[in-house]
Amino acid sequence: MSANVFKRGDVWHFAFQVGGERVRRSTRLKSRRAAEQLAQREYDAAVLRANGGQPVPTLAELAQAWIEVHRPVASAAHLRSVELFYRLHMFDLGEKPINAISTLDVELARNKYLVDHKPASANHWLRILKLLTMWAVKRGMLAAIPWHVPMLKVQKRPRSILPLAAARAWFAAVDQATAHAPAIGTAVRLMFGLGLREGEAITARWEWIDWARKTYTPGITKGREAEPLPMATWLREHLEGRRQPAGLIVARPDGQAFASGFARQAIRRANDTCAVKGITPHRLRGTFATLMSEAGVPIQTVQRVMRHKSFTTTMGYLEKNLDVAAQAQERISAIAGFECHKNDTDHQSAPVDSGSTVY
Structure with a gap:
């Protein structure tokens, strides 16, 4: 320009x-x-x-600089997102000076991205572009973002939680699928039982368990927190049988850490075996939050154990359990004096045995 x-x-x-x-x-x-x-x-x-006396970089040069600066400190997932944006998804924006990128330029580039991607993914694309541009502002390369493009409205989709009634069979299927690497089954239990992110399960260490206090404190987290988490009896018993003085809790047979996505294949097999849909490593974390809320744990406490900065983030993890709603409707009907026929019980949800805690 x-x-x-x-x-x-x-x-x-x-x-x-x-x-x-x-x-x-x-x-x-x-x-x-x-x-x-x-x-x-x-x-x-x-x-x-x-630009503080320096030439204004192109978007490609800016992305290269961001990756170089943040490689030692950013999470692997964060780096992958920016690197993918840099390699594949800058379109015509890559060669433009960042101060010359207009609102129309961004909208046209996003339209190209939408040809092969969904609106939710396009919003993520826009967040990365905004991340890079705001970094340029903070570094004095720009006085302000020269474009303004709002996020697309996205239709929300129902997200799955692991049904408690299927939990035993589901974990048995995970163990069967990971007989060659039992540590993967342990990682899945950490995600379900503590709400750990996949990356936090990969980096989990034995020395972060306080056996006396029955807590686990993640030492490498997305938000840099170090909050102790209470461990349920079934999870402590599972870990006791594998207890080591130090080192990674979840490791490959050669002692090295697993790569990202290491548990997905086993989880998919368990989903197929148990006819459960949509469970992923991150939905195990959502299951943990939802079950805590349904058990009566206040949202502030759920927020703390999930290690969220804002309770609105925590609310986004909580799914509606229609079984709970159906049971509440039956109780309300009984109080109101409405007639309940015996054959209606066939449609009621089977009670969950809260004592069945070892998966």
Whole structure:
């Protein structure tokens, strides 16, 4: 992008925008060539001022710099998202100086992304672009974000939770699918029993268990917290049989850490075996939050054990259990004195044995 020159009477003027600031002046010159040279000098000087004396990078250069700076400190998942954006999804934006990217440019690039991706994924694409642009603002490369594009409205989809009635059979299927690597079954139990993220299960260590207090404190977390989590009896008993003085709780046979996605195949097999749909490592975390809430745990406590900064994030994890709603409706009907026929009991949910805690 550069300055645009235009004539008013016999005199040439120029206009440009840098860092959200619009500049419009007269060159006081009658020669177009001389006016264009002056306008370009003014534009280049404005770019340097807005960028702290440094040339404004292209989006591709900005993404490269972000990855280099954040590689030692950002999570692997976060890095993968930005690297994928950099390699495949910048489209025509990659070669543009970041101060020259307009709202229309972003909208057209997003339309290209939407050809092969869903709206929810397009919103994630936009978040990464905003992340990089805001980093440029914080580093003084830009005075402000030069574009404004709102998120797309996305139709929410029902998300699954692991039914307690199927939990025993489901974990047995996981163990059968991971007979070659039993540590994967342990990782799945940590996700279900403590609400750990997949990355937190990968990095879980024996020395972070306080056996006396019956707690586990994740030492590597997304939000850098170190909150102790109470461990249920069934989970402690499972871990006791594998107890080590130190090291990774979940490790490959050679002692090395698993890669991301290590438990997904076993979980899919268990889903197929038990006719359970939609359970993933992250939905095990959602199951943990939902079951805690249904057991009467206050939202503030669920937020703390989930290690969320805001309770609104926690609310997004809680799914509606229609079995609970159906049982409540039956109780309300009985109190109201409505007649309940015996054959209606065939449609009621079987009670869950709360004592069945060893999976």
